Amino acid sequence: MNSETVKDAAALPEGLWVVIAAYNEQRRIGAVLKNLSRIAKNIVVVDDGSRDETAQEILRHPVWLLRHVANLGQGASLQTGISFAIRQGAEYIVTFDADGQHDPTDIHAMLDALNANSADYALGSRFLGEAAGIPFFRKLVLRSAVFFTRIVFGVSLTDAHNGIRLMTRRGAERIQITLNRMEHASEIVEQIAESGLKYVEVPVHITYTADSLAKGQKSSAAISLAIKLLIEKVVR
Amino acid sequence: MNPSLFQLIFVPLIAILAIHAVLRLWLHRVPRRWGILQVVAWTAAAYLIAEPDATLVLAGWVGIGRGTDLILYLAVLGGLFACYYFYDRYRRIEILLTKLVRHDAIDCAKKGDDSPPAMEDDVHSVICKG
Numbered sequence: 256m257n258s259e260t261v262k263d264a265a266a267l268p269e270g271l272w273v274v275i276a277a278y279n280e281q282r283r284i285g286a287v288l289k290n291l292s293r294i295a296k297n298i299v300v301v302d303d304g305s306r307d308e309t310a311q312e313i314l315r316h317p318v319w320l321l322r323h324v325a326n327l328g329q330g331a332s333l334q335t336g337i338s339f340a341i342r343q344g345a346e347y348i349v350t351f352d353a354d355g356q357h358d359p360t361d362i363h364a365m366l367d368a369l370n371a372n373s374a375d376y377a378l379g380s381r382f383l384g385e386a387a388g389i390p391f392f393r394k395l396v397l398r399s400a401v402f403f404t405r406i407v408f409g410v411s412l413t414d415a416h417n418g419i420r421l422m423t424r425r426g427a428e429r430i431q432i433t434l435n436r437m438e439h440a441s442e443i444v445e446q447i448a449e450s451g452l453k454y455v456e457v458p459v460h461i462t463y464t465a466d467s468l469a470k471g472q473k474s475s476a477a478i479s480l481a482i483k484l485l486i487e488k489v490v491r
Numbered sequence: 492m493n494p495s496l497f498q499l500i501f502v503p504l505i506a507i508l509a510i511h512a513v514l515r516l517w518l519h520r521v522p523r524r525w526g527i528l529q530v531v532a533w534t535a536a537a538y539l540i541a542e543p544d545a546t547l548v549l550a551g552w553v554g555i556g557r558g559t560d561l562i563l564y565l566a567v568l569g570g571l572f573a574c575y576y577f578y579d580r581y582r583r584i585e586i587l588l589t590k591l592v593r594h595d596a597i598d599c600a601k602k603g604d605d606s607p608p609a610m611e612d613d614v615h616s617v618i619c620k621g
Contacts, residue, residue, distance in 0.1 A: 317604040
């Protein structure tokens with residue numbers, strides 16, 4: 256993420272809220288918030304029971320901090336942030352990762368695409384845009400997730416597990432994440448499809464670093480994730 | 492016919508469990524329906540171990556050739572039911588816990604930097620200490 260690019264970017268609309276889930280992100284969250292707060296007025300970070308100084312770092316920035324007293328998972332944290340943003344009167348909500356992989360300036364393109372297509376969801380796609388430094392195995396797993404999403408949920412996307420998503424208030428109100436951990440990405444896609452509301456995919460830029468890859472979700476977890484999703488689909 | 496070692500160990504053991512279930516039901520320690528189910532299950536288990544040929548009769552009634560097959564089918568169905576039951580309970584508890592944690596997080600929202608706190612009433616300051 257180029258901080259100069261962010262500095263030059265226009266401010267996002269007042270009614271737009273950025274929701275970030277953070278767990279043990281003490282070292283990275285500061286830079287993310289510094290860049291984001293240059294363009295976004297309303298940012299809410301959900302500290303998901305971090306054991307480090309993540310909360311203290313967040314409070315150094317002009318953003319809202321919500322703290323989970325126990326670690327629940329990224330899905331639960333995003334839903335907490337989305338519920339809070341809706342209560343605060345958000346017109347648009349963006350979900351954004353805490354590890355610095357996303358580029359804040361992509362939000363402008365997503366907002367333009369959302370409005371131009373009269374859609375309720377704009378979903379970031381690294382495969383339409385750029386995925387700098389993506390390892391081969393991660394790419395393979397993400398492509399498999401795309402195939403899985405098409406077969407199981409009947410939704411055709413080019414990138415089914417991208418953390419940057421923009422939704423209108425109406426769209427956000429239709430999302431109720433109940434799968435607390437990483438399965439939430441597929442659950443969101445399923446709920447978007449079930450909502451009947453329009454969605455568009457927008458090219459975005461993802462930058463992988465050794466640090467973000469070390470902290471991020473392990474590709475090997477994809478199989479257990481798929482099993483959990485299938486169990487949930489059968490049992491529900 | 493002399494009882495086998497398995498029967499000597501398990502029939503009394505399961506009979507004790509059946510008596511325990513009767514006592515718990517008698518003393519209203521378990522919901523009535525669940526208590527009756529436990530008594531019936533333990534009594535049936537003890538009887539079928541003591542009289543293995545009885546499964547053959549039961550199997551014949553439901554059109555399954557062998558008693559062991561009947562027991563196997565029932566065990567598989569029971570296992571699947573138990574998995575479903577406990578998964579459902581686990582999910583309910585997880586959803587409840589998530590709601591509680593979320594409620595607390597939203598109620599105790601803080602604004603960083605020099606911004607004023609979200610809420611300044613006494614209840615908030617007591618609940619959201621630290």
